[in-house]
Amino acid sequence: MALVKMSAPLAREIRLWAPERPFHLHFWDGVRLPATEQDAPTFEIASPAALGHLVRAPGRLGLGRAWVDGSLSTDDIDRAFLVIERWRPPPINPARGARLGAAFLAAALPGGIPRRPALELILSGERHSKERDAAAVRYHYDVGNEFFSLFLDESMTYSCGIFSRGASTLEEAQESKLDLVATKLELEEGQRLLDVGCGWGSFAIHAASRYGVSVTGITLSPSQAAYARRRVAEAGLSKKIEIRLCDYRELSGERFDAIASIGMAEHVGQSQIDAYARSLERVLEPGGLLLNHAIALTHLGDDPTADTFSMRYVFPDGEPLMLSRIELALERAGLLTKHVECFVDDYAITLRHWTNRLEQRLQEAEALAGPQRTRVWRLYLRAARQGFEDGYTAVYQVKAQKRG
Numbered sequence: 001m002a003l004v005k006m007s008a009p010l011a012r013e014i015r016l017w018a019p020e021r022p023f024h025l026h027f028w029d030g031v032r033l034p035a036t037e038q039d040a041p042t043f044e045i046a047s048p049a050a051l052g053h054l055v056r057a058p059g060r061l062g063l064g065r066a067w068v069d070g071s072l073s074t075d076d077i078d079r080a081f082l083v084i085e086r087w088r089p090p091p092i093n094p095a096r097g098a099r100l101g102a103a104f105l106a107a108a109l110p111g112g113i114p115r116r117p118a119l120e121l122i123l124s125g126e127r128h129s130k131e132r133d134a135a136a137v138r139y140h141y142d143v144g145n146e147f148f149s150l151f152l153d154e155s156m157t158y159s160c161g162i163f164s165r166g167a168s169t170l171e172e173a174q175e176s177k178l179d180l181v182a183t184k185l186e187l188e189e190g191q192r193l194l195d196v197g198c199g200w201g202s203f204a205i206h207a208a209s210r211y212g213v214s215v216t217g218i219t220l221s222p223s224q225a226a227y228a229r230r231r232v233a234e235a236g237l238s239k240k241i242e243i244r245l246c247d248y249r250e251l252s253g254e255r256f257d258a259i260a261s262i263g264m265a266e267h268v269g270q271s272q273i274d275a276y277a278r279s280l281e282r283v284l285e286p287g288g289l290l291l292n293h294a295i296a297l298t299h300l301g302d303d304p305t306a307d308t309f310s311m312r313y314v315f316p317d318g319e320p321l322m323l324s325r326i327e328l329a330l331e332r333a334g335l336l337t338k339h340v341e342c343f344v345d346d347y348a349i350t351l352r353h354w355t356n357r358l359e360q361r362l363q364e365a366e367a368l369a370g371p372q373r374t375r376v377w378r379l380y381l382r383a384a385r386q387g388f389e390d391g392y393t394a395v396y397q398v399k400a401q402k403r404g
Helices: 002-017 048-056 060-069 077-086 094-111 130-141 145-149 170-184 202-211 222-234 273-282 308-313 323-332 344-359 362-369 371-389
Strands: 024-027 042-045 072-074 192-196 214-219 241-245 256-262 284-297 335-342 393-402
Touching (some): 002 094, 048 060, 048 094, 060 072, 060 308, 072 077, 077 371, 145 362, 170 202, 170 284, 170 344, 170 393, 192 202, 202 222, 202 241, 202 256, 273 284, 273 323, 284 323, 308 371, 323 335, 344 362, 344 371, 344 393, 362 371
Parallel strands (some): 024 042, 192 214, 214 241, 256 284
């Protein structure tokens, strides 16, 4: 009976404050607060810890922590995410706010303020220094190659597929994307290609096997590099492809006929984007082509680092920039923009495929990465898709050429 009293006052105050609610609330002690709309998602508050996380970090970070540690769950992640994104709570006067706050604290504090989930990463050091960038990349990618293979296609391509040119499966869409990049770069046999952020080697293998180029791929993830080298050897391409653990700022003394950067510029950041463009221009042969494929923000003034949950659980220091900022950096480096193309709808479809694939293999995911990290990825893939569907983010391919 004491437990029921713990959340009942909170449920009552929420009902009085928000008489119209597009969600159900189920508390740990059996108290139920029904929605006032049909087909509404249910938020399961499994323990006072979920409320304690919100006391410690009000807003999305607190919600995210509760989701990660399992004290908050839902019967429909997609609809619950839309509620969080789109529901606008009614205004609250000081007296009502005081009563609601008191009821919230009374329900939350008996369980104490919970610790942050151990999975949460808070980086130290200068943002986008070489050392910090390496730590950020490894946090994301060293989840494990086997984990990523649960939802990526067979080629292990971790960027948007191209569905808008006739592909119907994820495999076809990724094949279309890889060939589109190679075509835009006008690859020819005997050329030298730099693959910046080469991942698990999908584009390097495609370019070397289909177009006869020699490829140098660079990544900051040791697990990716090991996996890519193994795939290169299995494909019999060890003489054509070299995979290095290397930061783009360490490139020097070499020249390449073409450069592909696919899904890597999002890690560079506002402070380093000009250095990034200069670094690539410096190693590109005169007349050589660069293809930069990257996620971009679409609203001027948006802070790319504002999503604290993503920063601490998914992409530490991830910083997608405006397309105009990418273009400015390339122009400042002396590169001439030749072509720009947007694939926002393609990425939304790609993320839907990844989400469905992961959902079909949740037991394997939890065995490989643990329940908390699996919960992070179930949420992240949906949030990323929603960003493209709502027009908050887009993805662009920018083709540029070095003068000369």
